Amino acid sequence: MGKQSPLRIAFGSIFFMSICFFLYNFEAIGTTLKISQTEDVDTLDTSTTTATTATTTAVMANTIISSTPLSTSIPKSSTNLQAKSKPSTKSKSKSTTKTTATGGPSAPTIDPENLDIEQIEADFPMGYQNPRGAWFVPLPAPNQRNLLKILTTEQREQLPSFGAQAHLSWKQLGKINTFYGIGREGGWQDHIESLDDEGLAPLTKWAQKYVYDHQHPPSCEGKKFYILEETAPWYGLGAAVRVVFRELELAISLGRILVLDPKNPPGGHLMSNDCGEYRGRNASLECVLEDITSCAAYATEKNSVRKIDIHKVPGGNKFVPPLPAVALMTYMKETGLEVTGAYLRHWWHAQMYAYVFRPNRQTLARMVQMRMNKTLHTGVDTNIREKDGTARLHTVPFPLPPSTISMHIRHGDKAIEGRLISTRDYIVAAERFVLRNPMTYRRRAFVTTEDPGAIEEIKNTTGINPVGTAFSNKYWYWAYSNIPRFDGSPFQNLRLSVNRTDAMIMHMMQLWMAIECDAFVGNRNSNWNKLIDSIRCTLMDKCRAPYLDAGYSADWLHFP
C-alpha cells in the first residue's frame, strides 16, 4: 500500500505534464494553420489568373473530399479535445475553403482539425489545397472488367503467373518456416546460419555463436559459474529476459557460465507451477525458452558466485564484454565510421535478446499449432462492408502476405513509466511511410496489443489520411489475433488465462507473427518493442526493413 502514493504522484505529474504538452501543441497547431492559410490565400490570389485553373482547383477539392466519406467518423479522443479548444481556427479554415471552391454546392466535409499537426504540416501545408490543382486530381481506379475484354486469349493466359509473384518466394518461405521450427532439422544455430548476412545486424552469426559457445563449452569440467536467482518476480516476459541477459553479459566478461538457480529460477512466476515438472525442474523461463546453458548440472556453491559486482567487470564498458565490443569497433572501422556507445549497446543487446529469447522445441510446436488455428486470427478488410455496415472479416494466411506492416501498440500499464502513444498516432506513423513508399508498401497491418480498445479502434479505421486515393490501396486491411486482452499489466493479462505457460506461448506467437512482417511500427520505449526490433535483426534477416517509431525519441534514446 505504501508504494501506491509515490506511484500516484508520478502518475499525476505525468498527466499534468501531458496536459501542458497538449496545450503547447494547441499553440503550435494554431500557429501553423494561421500561417498556412495566409500562404494559401496568397498563392491562389497570384496564381489563379485564368478561370480554368480556378475551376480545376475547385473540382479537385470536391473530388478528394467526396471520395472519403468515412474520414470524418474516425474515432479519436485527442482531436475532439482539440476541436473544442480551437473554435476560431475552425471558422477560419472554413472560410478559406469557401473562397477556393467557387460556388460548388457540396461543402467540404474534411475538417483540417481532424488531422494531426504532423499531417497538416507535412502532407497538407496549405490546408488541402495545392496550387497546382491538376497534380492533385485523383486518378480513377482501373476497371479490370473493361480491360479484360480488350486482352487476347493468349494474353489472358499469362495472368496467373503474375498473380503467383505476389506470394512469398520459396526462399523467404523457407526461412519463415525454420523460424517457427517447421521442417528444421538442427537447432537455432542452424537456422541463423541459413539467413542472409545482408539482412542481419552486423556480425550476428559470429556473435550468436560466441555466446552459445560460451554457455555450451565442449566440456563443463573445471568451469566457473554465476548462479542467477529470481530478483524481480513482478516483471513481464520482455523485462524478465532483459534481467537475465544483463547478468549474462557480466558473466561472459568474467569468464563464468550463467546458470539459473534451480531453487528460485528467474521467470517461474510467469509460468504455470508445473511447467518444469516433467524435467524434474522448477518453473522458470526455461519452460518455454531454450536452456541457457548445457552445464547447469556442474554448478556447485564452490565453483559459483551468486552476485557479480559490476565495478569489478573488466573493460570499462559495463555491459558489452571486451571481445564483442572490439569486434564491432573493428567492423565499423572498416565502414569508415565511428561507433557511439549507444550503438554498441543497442547492437549487443539485440544479440543478447536473441540468445536468451529462443523458444524451445515444445514451445515452437505449440506456437505453430496456434499460428495455424484459423479461428484464432482475424483479418478485417475495411474496404468491404457487410449489409449491417461492419467491415468484412477474413481468415489470416500463413505466412502473412509480403509487405504487411507489424504494429505493436503498447498501452496497458506503460503509462506508469512513460508517455502513452495513441492508437491513432501509430496509424499515422504507418500511413506517412506507406504514402511515401507506395511501390512496395500497402495499407495492411498485423496489430499486436494488450489493449482491447486499440483493436476496436483499428477495426473502425479505414484510414486517417483522407487522401486514400494516393495510397497503393485505398483503405486499411487489418489483421490481429483473438486472444484475451486486458488493458493493464502483463500480470493482469496473465490472469485472464487458466494456463500461464500456454498464455506466455501465445504472446511469443504474437511476436513471431510480427516478425513475419516487412515493416515495423512501434515505440521503442517498451521491452516488447525492443524484443521485436532485436529478433527481426538476429533470428530473422529483416534488419533492413524499416522500423518506424510512433513515439517520441526522447522517451527511448538512452533507455538502457
Ligand SMILES: *[C@@H]1O[C@H](CO)[C@@H](O)[C@H](O)[C@H]1NC(C)=O
Ligand atoms: C524447487 O523449489 C523448491 C522450493 O524452493 C526446492 O525445495 C526444490 O528443491 C526445487 N526443485 C529443484 C528440482 O531444484
Ligand SMILES: *[C@@H]1O[C@H](CO)[C@@H](O)[C@H](O)[C@H]1NC(C)=O
Ligand atoms: C483454436 O482457437 C480457438 C479460439 O479462437 C479455440 O477455441 C480452439 O480451441 C483452438 N483450436 C486448437 C486446436 O487449438
Ligand SMILES: *[C@@H]1O[C@H](CO)[C@@H](O)[C@H](O)[C@H]1NC(C)=O
Ligand atoms: C465502431 O463502429 C461500431 C459500428 O459502427 C460502433 O458501434 C462502435 O462503437 C465503434 N467503436 C469505436 C471504438 O469507435
Ligand SMILES: *[C@@H]1O[C@H](CO)[C@@H](O)[C@H](O)[C@H]1NC(C)=O
Ligand atoms: C499448459 O500449457 C502447456 C503449453 O501449451 C502444456 O504443455 C501443458 O500441458 C498445459 N497444462 C495444462 C494443465 O493444461
